[in-house]
Amino acid sequence: MAAGFRAYISASLDGYIADADGSIAWMKPFDSVDYGFDGFMEHIGTVVMGRTTYEHLRAMGRWPHGDKRCIVVTSRSMETAPDNVEPWLGDLAQLVADLKTSTAGDVWVAGGAKALRAFLDLGAIDHFDLFVMPVLLGRGRKLFEPTDRCGRMTLLGAKTYINGVVRLSYVVG
Secondary structure (H helix, E strand, C coil): CCCCEEEEEEEECCCEEECCCCCCHHHHHHCCCCCCHHHHHCCEEEEEEEHHHHHHHHHCCCCCCCCCEEEEECCCCCCCCCCCEEEECCCHHHHHHHHHHHCCCEEEECCCHHHHHHHHHCCCCCEEEEEEECCCCCCCEECCCCCCCCCCEEEEEEEECCCCCEEEEEEEC
């Protein structure tokens, strides 16, 4: 069975994934609730992310993805990285084709905006979980990069959490 590609990401109510400085510290007040991340990760075989997301995670100290295979889509080499992290400098469509047939479990496109847009434009993402945080940032890093391509998603369900966070689950296409 071919691997599915999933997005699982949080954004402010006004559509930002990070503040103007690139920080996600504004999400800290929402950390006390279980949003099902551990269950989500049980089905993930490979994590794919952009270089900016990778650098942000590395700066936090402890690598959060344990022994999961991680591919960083980048345009430059990586000097040091955890053992299970590898750069991808090639064609993104080829990466998608390779992962669909070689990954045990699903592929999590972990962000950021460039990576999400690129995988969506390739039609690679099958399922999209968006956690809308009840915060207005006003400016920052947008959830999606602009594009001329349109896409439709079908809502599978919505869940409201006690702290005002809403999870929207979609099938893409």
